[in-house]
Amino acid sequence: xxxxxxxxxxxxxxxxxxRRYEGPRLGRAHAIWSxxxxxxxxxxxxxRGGRSKIAPFVFGGMAVxxxxxxxxxxxxxxxxxxxxxxxxMQVVSFGNYFSAVNAIIALFCAxxxxxxxxxxxxxxxxxxxxxxxxxxTDYAIGRLVGFWIGVLAxxxxxMIILFVGKVFLSTDIAGAFxxxxxxxxxxxxxxIVISALYGGLAMAISAYTPRRAYxxxxxIAMFVLPGLVTGIVIGIGSSGIGTALTLVAPNTVIDGxxxxxxxxxxxxEYFFIDLPIGAFLVSAVVEVAIVVALIVRRxxxxxx
Amino acid sequence: xxxxxxxxxxxxxxxxxxxxxxxxxxxxxxxxxxxxxxGAGKSTLLKILLGLLEPTSxxxxxxxxxxxxxxxxxxxxxxxMPEHDCLPPDVSATxxxxxxAEISGLPRTAARExxxxxxxxxxxxxxxxxxxxxxxxxxxQRVKLAQALVHDPRLLFLDExxxxxxxxxxxxxxELIRRTGTEFGIAVVVASHLLGEIERVCDHxxxxxxxxxxxxxxxxxxxERTGTLAVxxxxxxxxxxxxxxxxxxxxxxxxPAILVDLVDETPFDVVRxxxxxxxxxxxxxxxxxxxxxxxxxxGPESGSxxxxxxxxxxxxxxx
Numbered sequence: 001x002x003x004x005x006x007x008x009x010x011x012x013x014x015x016x017x018x019r020r021y022e023g024p025r026l027g028r029a030h031a032i033w034s035x036x037x038x039x040x041x042x043x044x045x046x047x048r049g050g051r052s053k054i055a056p057f058v059f060g061g062m063a064v065x066x067x068x069x070x071x072x073x074x075x076x077x078x079x080x081x082x083x084x085x086x087x088x089m090q091v092v093s094f095g096n097y098f099s100a101v102n103a104i105i106a107l108f109c110a111x112x113x114x115x116x117x118x119x120x121x122x123x124x125x126x127x128x129x130x131x132x133x134x135x136x137t138d139y140a141i142g143r144l145v146g147f148w149i150g151v152l153a154x155x156x157x158x159m160i161i162l163f164v165g166k167v168f169l170s171t172d173i174a175g176a177f178x179x180x181x182x183x184x185x186x187x188x189x190x191x192i193v194i195s196a197l198y199g200g201l202a203m204a205i206s207a208y209t210p211r212r213a214y215x216x217x218x219x220i221a222m223f224v225l226p227g228l229v230t231g232i233v234i235g236i237g238s239s240g241i242g243t244a245l246t247l248v249a250p251n252t253v254i255d256g257x258x259x260x261x262x263x264x265x266x267x268x269e270y271f272f273i274d275l276p277i278g279a280f281l282v283s284a285v286v287e288v289a290i291v292v293a294l295i296v297r298r299x300x301x302x303x304x
Numbered sequence: 305x306x307x308x309x310x311x312x313x314x315x316x317x318x319x320x321x322x323x324x325x326x327x328x329x330x331x332x333x334x335x336x337x338x339x340x341x342x343g344a345g346k347s348t349l350l351k352i353l354l355g356l357l358e359p360t361s362x363x364x365x366x367x368x369x370x371x372x373x374x375x376x377x378x379x380x381x382x383x384x385m386p387e388h389d390c391l392p393p394d395v396s397a398t399x400x401x402x403x404x405a406e407i408s409g410l411p412r413t414a415a416r417e418x419x420x421x422x423x424x425x426x427x428x429x430x431x432x433x434x435x436x437x438x439x440x441x442x443x444x445q446r447v448k449l450a451q452a453l454v455h456d457p458r459l460l461f462l463d464e465x466x467x468x469x470x471x472x473x474x475x476x477x478x479e480l481i482r483r484t485g486t487e488f489g490i491a492v493v494v495a496s497h498l499l500g501e502i503e504r505v506c507d508h509x510x511x512x513x514x515x516x517x518x519x520x521x522x523x524x525x526x527x528e529r530t531g532t533l534a535v536x537x538x539x540x541x542x543x544x545x546x547x548x549x550x551x552x553x554x555x556x557x558x559x560p561a562i563l564v565d566l567v568d569e570t571p572f573d574v575v576r577x578x579x580x581x582x583x584x585x586x587x588x589x590x591x592x593x594x595x596x597x598x599x600x601x602x603g604p605e606s607g608s609x610x611x612x613x614x615x616x617x618x619x620x621x622x623x
Contacts, residue, residue, distance in 0.1 A: 018483075021455065023411070024411060025455075026409045027409045028376070030406070031407045034403070034407055049394045052394060120392075123390065124386070127390055128451060130356050131382070132379055132380075132407050132455075133377075134407060135376065
């Protein structure tokens, strides 16, 4: 005869009930880092449904595509021994890549910035953040920095593809590496300025505009209107106001810093500008500072 | 240890709306019900205690920490379940709660583990991997409770936790709250306008109305027997009253009944003997209780024996 073992709390395997958490609590710094990581992932719709990924990956793909095409063409040209001719054609390269994809970057910001600040406000998520060991400013900065990193990744991905392509398609890899390396610091500097300025402006508008459609429209308007107005003012013939507007409008500020970082002259369309080219960088820094202040202020005051 | 203390806490919205009016009270740990009708100031009080809102004047402490200056330290140890919907619809419960656990300072792996435990604890199983947008109200309320519990707080603030739940859902939510408070040793403050629910889970009640404190007492004190014995006879009410007064009892008339002050047990015997002496037929004789609803019917003074609510509990009439 077999003796059954006594039945001892088999059910409790499935119901452990509530248990205390005795592990480490990493505090505010960890919270901010988590928020930055979460914001970066949300910028690309990661961790959400498939539909949230459409816009970022379509725009991201469009921003990267030219680099892929260039590298592809270079591959073919190299096979036919025509890389020298390609170099001379100067199609799109480090110095003017961002200008070529400028509109796509603006659209990316317009589509994705409202996914962070607007969403949290629309769905009433803010009380859940503010009721935790996090300051309101931490929240605002964490979200903003996460988005900045997202835009920076969008800008640097094609540049890295371009760099790697150029180096490895060359017959003299070490030489090509040396030739192309000086391009990287200005590329990185320009990418940082663009993500800070475009990303910051887009985030500021979406912080104050919870409704997604309005935020997107507002961001696009902000990228398009100043250029139009500047054109009209210059057409009328007021170079003073024109200069001021050029120093304010995000597109032209970015053109200016691009010229600064790559050591070029401003294009012919800026004939009326009579300022040292560093003014554009100063303007970019001031604008970013204002944008950050506005975003912080918004979340200081918002009622939850 | 004092859990929560407020000192002349006042909150004004603009110049006209006074949400909290010089609220002063102290609370010990336990399951505390914060009752009051809609707009009484319950949510405002919770938000001030969390440091989400600044009081206009006065002060408050939670765990002896000042809400004005040590909000961060307070919020580290507190979980908050807001009244309104607060969950993004296109994310799963697991992802939402794990993310919020990390924001509360838990390392990533610990956040994941705690999330799984807490969601199971509130009764969400396979559905926790689905997007919250497809959840029922009951499931959402559970997720809201889970995110408040995930970092193992010492104190929970629950704002209308049974909002929008069907009767079965209410029962389950109240049972969860009761277990959280009693079995896991987490202090709970439940704000609700439904007295019947609060009564079932709380051991202490704070009643506020129009931003003023009505009462702050253990639940028992709200429903305790008052010092009044109601006596009803068929005829000769006045004769009885006269005789009872003659025997040194304090007596007042109340409709067909006489109310006798109960200082100790003796009035029971005195009334019985007097009724027998006078040959009256006794219709009923009962002790009166406060009922929770009376708090809101009678205003702030309803604690004293003077204005005993007219509605008696059906506690054994004596023939």
